[in-house]
Amino acid sequence: MVVGELAHERDVIIIGGGPGGYHAAIRAAQLGRHVTLVERSLLGGICLNKGCIPSKILTQSAGKFTAFQDGEIWGLEGEAISVNLKKLNQYMKKTIEQLRAGIEALCRTNKVEILEGSASFLSEDRVGIEHGDRFEVFKFKDAIIATGGTPKKPLWLKEKSERVFDIHSFAELSETPKKLLVYGSDYIALEIGMAFQALGSEVIFILDEGKTEFDFDHSICRELKRMFKKKKINVLRNVDVMDSLLAEDHVVLTLESEGKSETITGSQLFISxxxxxxxxxLCLNRIGVEQCPAGFIKVDHRSRTTQPNIFAVGDVTDGPALAVKAIKQGKTAAEAIAGIKSESDFHFIPLVAHTQPPIASVGLTEEEAIKMGHDIDIGQFPLSANGYSILTGQKDGFIKVISCKEKHVLLGIHMIGSGAIELISSGITALEMAARDEDMIFPNYPHPSVNEGLLEAVEALKNKAIHMPLSKKEERMKV
Incomplete structure (x- = not known):
């Protein structure tokens, strides 16, 4: 079909049905716009079908497996259990299908038209949609790009192998790795590595050249070191991977660090x-949509591109590749299209890891706060002193609060321990509202609960935490 021929008229076209795309579609429909959602594969995108949801099912399995092993202290006795990855994958598939059906039902309820195919721009107000031998042209008023992203392969990985996988393909494993090499320092690497360790794998983390820690506050990294020593997880820091050998039954990496070379062998390799x-x-060059040097689409706080009627959300835009960002941008774009003055602000975007125990962080780390010139106070409360953590047997971890010493405004909150991911929402709200320490101390916290740990971490800013003993220095000062 040639551009200029008869085109189907549409109102809003959204390209991509992942978290950003389908949230944008439903929100735009709620606001009275007629929406057409184009997806070339499965609704829910990578997040639902290959990424976020499958990985969290894996981490849940690891958590339940660990809890069963600890059951004896609760008086629970029974035969030893084992991991059947094939059965887990069956449950994973069933859950994903159920969630995808839910998205489809929501789209139908909101009268969102769903078209299957690959879309590309023909002009500033037209897209071509190809599906098999069929090609159609659609004219639109507004469009949202939500096509997501794909993990890059490291340059040293020169060939494909069933023994190498990433966040998009780990669910294809049919058995628990015997010895898993994990390349990466982000939350995804931590989730996959710690989950498989809990399920019985020997795990070695490989941090790339220039990286000596994981992507969290240094206090959390120090706690991870302690836990890794206990779990017998090895971490190779600041190494450069020079080469890889992918054999039929193993993987060999050649590493270099401080001028020394060594090889390391594993049964499988995970890359984050x-x-x-x-x-x-997408043929963005046809329509004047500007991109960053790395290929990400430039957008403003309303998710608008350099073309006023075209928006972009999620992993196609610069910034953290997180579903929470895609969802917020999707809603913002839909509201902007509907004439609502809506903006996205990711200054206090949370970073979480569904590890054992979980990690949650928002705001400035201690290092970032100091680097920005803040004079800070730090309050840190160990969960080993929290009554609820003790009675549940989940005492590992702590809650750390960073505050401006002069203005007493909270700058960052970092947690590692059971309940951290649910509790971090209180921290996000506090930072968004520019809360002072007194704003966190005034409310009533449920007892017994991990929530009280957050209260005592804030109280610790002024050495007023009830369940934390005085330091030796403080004891001397009171004499």
């Missing part, structure tokens, strides 16, 4: 690398 935006097939 940076994301490449899925923009190649």
């Amino acid at each position: 690398a940076s994301i490449k935006p899925n923009t190649d097939q």
Whole structure:
């Protein structure tokens, strides 16, 4: 079909049915716009079908497996259990299908039209949609790009192998790795590595050249070191991977660190690398949509591109590759299209890891706060002193609060321990509202609960935590 021929008229076209895309579609429909959602594969995108949801099912399995092993202290006795990855994958598939059906039902309820196919721009107000031998042209008023991203392969990985996988393909494993090499320092690497360790794998983390810690506050990294020593997890820091050998039954990596070379062998290799935006097939050069040097689409706080009627959300835009960002941007774009003055602000975007125990962080780390010139106070409360953590047997971890010493405004909150991911929402709200320490101390906290740990971490800013003993220095000062 030639551009200029008869085109189907549409109101809003959204390209991509992942978290950003389908949230944008439903919100735009709620606001009275007629929406057409184009998806070339499965609704829910990578997050639902291959990424976020499958990985969290894996981490849940690891958590339940660990809890069963600890059951004896609760008086629970029974035969030893084992891991059947094939059965777990069956449950994973069933859960994903159920969630996808839910998204489809929501789209139908909101009268969102769903078209299957690959879309590319023909002009500032037209897209071509290809599905098999069929090609159709659609004219639109507004469009939202939500095509996501794809993990980059490291340059040293020169061939494909069933023994190498990433966040998009780990669910294809049919058995628990005997010895898993994990390349990466982000939350995804931590989730996969710690989950498989809990399920019985020997795990070695490989931090790339220039990386000596994981992507969290240094206090959390120090706690991870302690836990890794206990779990017998090895971490190779600041190494450069020079080469890889992918054999039929194992993987060999050649590493270099401080001028010394060594080889390391594993049964499988997991890679958590940076994301490449899925923009190649969109033909953005035809419509003047500007991109960053790395290929990400430039957008403003309303998710608008350099074309006023075209928006972009999620992993195709610069910034953290997180579903929470895609969802917020999707809603913002839909509201902007509907004439609502809506903006996205990711200054206090949470970073979480569904590890054992979980990690949650928002705001400035201690290092970032100091680097920005803040004079800070730090309050830190160990969960080993929290009554609820003790009675549940989940005492590992702590809650750390960073505050401006002069203005008493909270700057960052970092947690590692059971309940951290649910509790971090209180921290996000506090930071968004520019809360002072007194704002966190005034409310009533449920007892017994991990929530009280957050209260005592804030109280610790002024050495007023009830369940934390005085330091030796403080004891001397009171004499």
